[in-house]
Each structure stands twice: as structure tokens, then as C-alpha cells.
Amino acid sequence: MGIEVKIVEMTVDGQPKTCPDCAISMFSLDGRGIFDFFPAWGNCDSGHSWEDPLITVGDLKKIKAASTGRQRAEDDDVFEIEVGGAVLAGTLHPEVILDDLKRAGGIYWTRIIKPAARRRKNKAVRAITRPIRRTARNGVATVKAGALEAAWTVQAGGYEPDPDYTPEPINPCPACEGRGHHAIESRLHDTTRIRCAVCHGTGEID
Numbered sequence: 001m002g003i004e005v006k007i008v009e010m011t012v013d014g015q016p017k018t019c020p021d022c023a024i025s026m027f028s029l030d031g032r033g034i035f036d037f038f039p040a041w042g043n044c045d046s047g048h049s050w051e052d053p054l055i056t057v058g059d060l061k062k063i064k065a066a067s068t069g070r071q072r073a074e075d076d077d078v079f080e081i082e083v084g085g086a087v088l089a090g091t092l093h094p095e096v097i098l099d100d101l102k103r104a105g106g107i108y109w110t111r112i113i114k115p116a117a118r119r120r121k122n123k124a125v126r127a128i129t130r131p132i133r134r135t136a137r138n139g140v141a142t143v144k145a146g147a148l149e150a151a152w153t154v155q156a157g158g159y160e161p162d163p164d165y166t167p168e169p170i171n172p173c174p175a176c177e178g179r180g181h182h183a184i185e186s187r188l189h190d191t192t193r194i195r196c197a198v199c200h201g202t203g204e205i206d
């Protein structure tokens with residue numbers, strides 16, 4: 001229970017409101033009371049705590065309701081409310097949104113989250129396909145890997161599928177370059193696929 005508002009910076013009638021002990025602009029306001037007229041409690045990262053003389057639990061609810069939220073990485077979550085004739089305005093601590101992950105310089109998304117998901121997926125795909133390939137030596141492994149890839153993608157919370165992804169060939173067949181087949185131009189059909197005789201269609205040699 002309770003309500004918490006994390007402030008990056010705020011003003012009361014244009015005057016900065018800060019921690020009364022250390023004057024830091026960043027603090028949180030907690031509303032623990034069951035009644036809206038109970039005072040809010042301030043807490044800063046240095047461990048200072050105070051009963052706020054101006055802001056009540058009800059005001060925290062108003063701030064939450066009035067805050068703009070963020071749609072895009074460059075947005076600030078800002079608010080402006082009136083309390084007893086005074087104007088409280090400020091910026092809330094941003095909650096991470098998907099756009100931040102994708103766009104924070106591309107760092108989070110392309111360097112951290114995507115490779116981590118891909119590594120885990122590749123490991124899982126390899127664990128399944130290796131024993132199958134060793135015993136069956138046919139196209140089944142590829143089909144299973146494809147199904148597993150789809151299942152993994154769904155389970156991983158639907159991160160963006162990587163269009164470049166193919167299960168890692170372990171020892172690609174030199175004759176068909178790991179494809180498992182050769183494409184033959186033909187007059188009857190546009191192209192005909194024939195199974196590679198060197199790797200028996202697995203695309204892989206031991």
C-alpha cells in the first residue's frame with residue numbers, strides 16, 4: 001500500500017523545493033496514510049527524512065494523475081498541480097520504457113539486450129540440434145531448429161526476431177556451403193532443389 005512519487009526536480013511557485021537537510025533536488029515523496037490529508041514523507045538518497053509541511057497524500061495522487069508520462073526516449077515525465085494556491089511543478093524520475101532500450105544511443109538494445117537474447121537462444125538451439133544431427137543426418141534437424149527458434153522467440157517475450165539468424169553451422173559442408181542442397185535451373189520449373197550428395201542434405205560435415 002501507499003503511494004510513492006520520485007522527484008527529479010520540482011518547484012513551488014518557481015522556487016526550487018529540495019531536501020531540507022542537504023538541498024539535493026532529487027528525492028522521493030511517500031504517502032503512507034490512509035487519508036488524503038495526511039502529510040507526505042520526503043526521503044533523499046542521503047537518508048534524510050522529513051514530514052512535508054506542504055504536500056499531502058492527496059497531492060501525491062494529484063501529481064501522479066497530472067504527470068504526462070513518456071512515449072519516446074526524449075520525453076520527460078512532467079507535472080504541474082495547484083496546492084492551496086501554490087503551483088507545484090516538476091519532473092518525475094523516468095520509468096524505463098521500450099523506446100529507451102531501443103534508442104539510448106543504441107547501446108542498451110543492440111549491444112546488451114539483443115546479443116544476450118541471441119546467445120541464450122543459440123545455446124538452446126545447439127543443445128537440441130547437435131544430438132539430432134549426429135544420429136539422424138537429414139533435414140529433420142533444420143526443421144526442429146526452426147520450430148525451436150520460433151518457440152524460443154515467443155518465450156523470450158517477443159523480442160524482435162533477427163532476420164539474419166540461422167542456426168550456426170558447426171562444420172559447414174564445402175560442396176553446398178552449408179545449405180544442404182543445390183539449386184538447379186530447369187525449363188520445367190523455375191528452380192529445382194536437389195539434395196547435396198556430400199553432406200546428405202544436412203549442410204554439415206563432421
Ligand SMILES: [Zn+2]
Binds near residue numbers: 022023045
Ligand atoms: Zn538530504
Ligand SMILES: [Zn+2]
Binds near residue numbers: 179180201
Ligand atoms: Zn553439402
